[in-house]
Amino acid sequence: MSYLSISHVTKKFGDTVVVDDFNLDIEKGEFVSFLGPSGCGKTTTLRMVAGFEIPTSGKILLNGADITDKAPNQRNVGMIFQSYALFPNMTVAQNIGFGLRIRKEPEATVKQRVDEMVSLINLEKHANKYPYQLSGGQQQRVSLARALANRPQVLLLDEPLSALDAKIRVSLRAEIRAIQKSLGITAIFVTHDQEEALSISDRIVVMNTGVMEQVGTPFEIYNFPTTVFAANFVGSLNNSSAEVVDPANSLISIDGVQFESAVDLKQRRKGDKVRVAIRPERLSFASEQKKANVVDATIENVTFLGSVVRIQVKIGQTKFNMDTFNNPFLELPKIGSMEQVTCSREAVLVLDE
Amino acid sequence: MASEKIGKVVEMSILTRIRRIPFWSWFWFILGALYFLLPLYATVNFSLRMERDVIGFKAYVRAFEDPEFIKTFLYSNMLALLTIVASIILIVPTAYWIRLRLPEARRIVEFITLLPFVVPAIILVFGLIRIYSSPVKIPFTDTTLLQPLTTFEVGTDILIVAGYVVLGLPYMYRSVDTGMRTVDVRTLTEAAQSLGASWFTIIVRVILPNIRAALLSGALLTFAIVVGEVTLASFLGVPAFGPYLFLLGQHRAYEPAALSFASFLLTWVAMGLIQLFTGGQGQTTGAH
Ligand SMILES: Nc1ncnc2c1ncn2[C@@H]1O[C@H](COP(=O)(O)OP(=O)(O)O)[C@@H](O)[C@H]1O
Ligand SMILES: [Mg+2]
Numbered sequence: 001m002s003y004l005s006i007s008h009v010t011k012k013f014g015d016t017v018v019v020d021d022f023n024l025d026i027e028k029g030e031f032v033s034f035l036g037p038s039g040c041g042k043t044t045t046l047r048m049v050a051g052f053e054i055p056t057s058g059k060i061l062l063n064g065a066d067i068t069d070k071a072p073n074q075r076n077v078g079m080i081f082q083s084y085a086l087f088p089n090m091t092v093a094q095n096i097g098f099g100l101r102i103r104k105e106p107e108a109t110v111k112q113r114v115d116e117m118v119s120l121i122n123l124e125k126h127a128n129k130y131p132y133q134l135s136g137g138q139q140q141r142v143s144l145a146r147a148l149a150n151r152p153q154v155l156l157l158d159e160p161l162s163a164l165d166a167k168i169r170v171s172l173r174a175e176i177r178a179i180q181k182s183l184g185i186t187a188i189f190v191t192h193d194q195e196e197a198l199s200i201s202d203r204i205v206v207m208n209t210g211v212m213e214q215v216g217t218p219f220e221i222y223n224f225p226t227t228v229f230a231a232n233f234v235g236s237l238n239n240s241s242a243e244v245v246d247p248a249n250s251l252i253s254i255d256g257v258q259f260e261s262a263v264d265l266k267q268r269r270k271g272d273k274v275r276v277a278i279r280p281e282r283l284s285f286a287s288e289q290k291k292a293n294v295v296d297a298t299i300e301n302v303t304f305l306g307s308v309v310r311i312q313v314k315i316g317q318t319k320f321n322m323d324t325f326n327n328p329f330l331e332l333p334k335i336g337s338m339e340q341v342t343c344s345r346e347a348v349l350v351l352d353e
Numbered sequence: 354m355a356s357e358k359i360g361k362v363v364e365m366s367i368l369t370r371i372r373r374i375p376f377w378s379w380f381w382f383i384l385g386a387l388y389f390l391l392p393l394y395a396t397v398n399f400s401l402r403m404e405r406d407v408i409g410f411k412a413y414v415r416a417f418e419d420p421e422f423i424k425t426f427l428y429s430n431m432l433a434l435l436t437i438v439a440s441i442i443l444i445v446p447t448a449y450w451i452r453l454r455l456p457e458a459r460r461i462v463e464f465i466t467l468l469p470f471v472v473p474a475i476i477l478v479f480g481l482i483r484i485y486s487s488p489v490k491i492p493f494t495d496t497t498l499l500q501p502l503t504t505f506e507v508g509t510d511i512l513i514v515a516g517y518v519v520l521g522l523p524y525m526y527r528s529v530d531t532g533m534r535t536v537d538v539r540t541l542t543e544a545a546q547s548l549g550a551s552w553f554t555i556i557v558r559v560i561l562p563n564i565r566a567a568l569l570s571g572a573l574l575t576f577a578i579v580v581g582e583v584t585l586a587s588f589l590g591v592p593a594f595g596p597y598l599f600l601l602g603q604h605r606a607y608e609p610a611a612l613s614f615a616s617f618l619l620t621w622v623a624m625g626l627i628q629l630f631t632g633g634q635g636q637t638t639g640a641h
Contacts, residue, residue, distance in 0.1 A: 050547055051547075052546075072543070072546040072547055073546045073549045073551060078547065079547035081540055081543070083537060083540055085541055085544040087563070088536060089559075089563050098545070098548055098550075099550075102548060102550050103549060146544075146548070150549065
């Protein structure tokens with residue numbers, strides 16, 4: 001039995017299905033991200049776990065107890081909002097102590113716990129300040145401490161970093177992850193930023209228009225996407241339509257250029273239309289020794305992106321991006337020249353058209 | 354040559370500066386100020402001349418010494434206080450609930466709150482008297498629940514406070530609603546709920562403290578309306594300050610002028626207080 005179990009949860013607003021048959025089991029101490037474009041139902045799913053929305057059908061079990069219809073203030077669930085949602089009339093310490101005082105904890109316990117939390121988020125110097133006196137990043141840390149002070153069973157974070165600037169976003173996400181790990185708390189993190197999800201999560205749920213597209217570790221999601229949507233949404237990707245040439249040997253062809261894939265194609269038939277996806281960093285110039293998938297390509301464009309050089313090549317009639325790491329001794333190919341380009345069999349992903 | 358040039362430059366800069374303050378702006382500003390200040394000046398001047406050829410505060414002393422003044426003034430203050438408490442209890446949860454759960458109802462409720470501007474107080478008071486001068490019965494039975502409210506003192510007080518809540522509605526509702534717009538009540542509510550707070554706790558410990566300034570301005574406006582109100586008070590026959598001032602105006606010359614200036618000062622102090630609480634810090638950032 002998993003710790004948090006969301007089973008067959010569907011949510012409709014009027015006639016619109018916003019979340020469709022959502023199924024997920026989360027283990028204690030796990031950090032799960034919901035990743036998907038805006039409007040795909042991430043927040044709604046999270047709010048059902050928090051109790052702000054009631055599922056149209058389905059069940060939510062937390063630690064064995066059915067919490068599907070429980071009021072938000074009856075569940076022990078911590079919530080972090082994009083807008084911080086600190087109480088403007090209370091100091092940092094009062095904000096953090098709010099939940100404990102609601103529960104009528106003795107004042108000494110509250111004080112001790114608040115001190116503990118304030119030092120957890122490194123804001124000892126600011127304990128008596130009001131929210132408006134703090135930066136966005138500091139406010140979000142206070143909001144984290146406020147949620148954690150209650151020792152919630154699950155921590156829910158709804159795009160907590162979206163309102164912050166890039167530098168703080170990266171450092172705070174590392175901080176959130178470190179705190180989550182050290183406390184062993186179960187967390188659900190909603191984001192539309194694939195890099196954020198990949199860097200912070202134990203598992204990612206890729207969502208699209210209310211439907212779960214794929215669930216897996218960041219490594220699986222990135223390297224072995226199972227749907228076109230997941231492949232395109234996570235990381236950058238070349239994709240092209242292709243045709244199965246030889247199902248037994250996993251051969252496909254893109255505009256007549258043959259590629260060998262590691263994906264088992266025995267279920268498909270010769271002539272089937274499929275979609276082929278190759279990550280830019282998996283393509284490279286062919287070296288002397290012959291390998292599989294060495295093809296001719298025309299150099300179309302070269303873009304310098306700092307740590308990476310992105311080279312656009314044309315294979316058959318299709319343009320592909322190819323990324324190589326930058327180094328000072330790199331010899332950049334001439335635009336218009338013909339080169340040989342290769343990728344491993346594992347890099348050739350075959351998805352349903 | 355050089356000094357001539359400098360002279361010209363100085364002249365130019367003065368000219369441009371004068372041009373920067375547009376003549377018509379000043380004209381309308383001064384006209385408006387005169388329209389407002391001249392009667393005030395006349396009132397003050399008149400109130401200081403109770404004794405022939407002497408400028409003094411005799412009228413003020415006389416007015417404040419009248420035991421009837423103190424009685425009616427205190428009574429009206431009590432009515433104002435009750436009105437404010439009643440409207441806060443009625444309006445804060447209403448405005449809050451509409452923001453939270455019924456945003457579609459906003460327009461209807463706003464329209465209702467504007468009704469006191471459309472329906473004159475005289476109609477309101479006749480309506481109240483018409484309905485509440487008969488005994489309050491349990492519907493469809495002959496059991497009398499309460500004697501007619503207009504026949505005993507507490508009943509009349511309840512009626513008039515209810516009437517004043519209606520008269521103050523536009524001001525109180527608007528203040529409270531604006532106050533709630535400046536803090537994100539919905540998210541704050543959800544944050545408090547997820548921390549285990551009940552509705553009562555949320556309203557008392559999260560919502561009310563964050564709309565203090567709005568409450569204060571609504572309360573002061575309500576206060577100003579109630580203390581000077583004449584129509585409801587005289588038709589319901591209560592010993593309030595408004596009717597007293599009205600009577601005084603018919604029988605005396607100098608005291609009413611003194612009292613109106615005094616109440617004017619009071620209003621200014623109140624406005625100053627609002628400014629102090631809302632202007633300086635802003636509503637969301639107020640410290641304890
Ligand atoms: N209270 C609501 N009433 C009607 N539609 C809603 C409500 N809340 C969300 N939606 C709709 O549900 C969809 C999913 O919203 P949401 O869960 O907020 O998406 P996300 O967080 O992934 O951006 C959106 O199309 C949104 O317009
Ligand atoms: Mg969202």
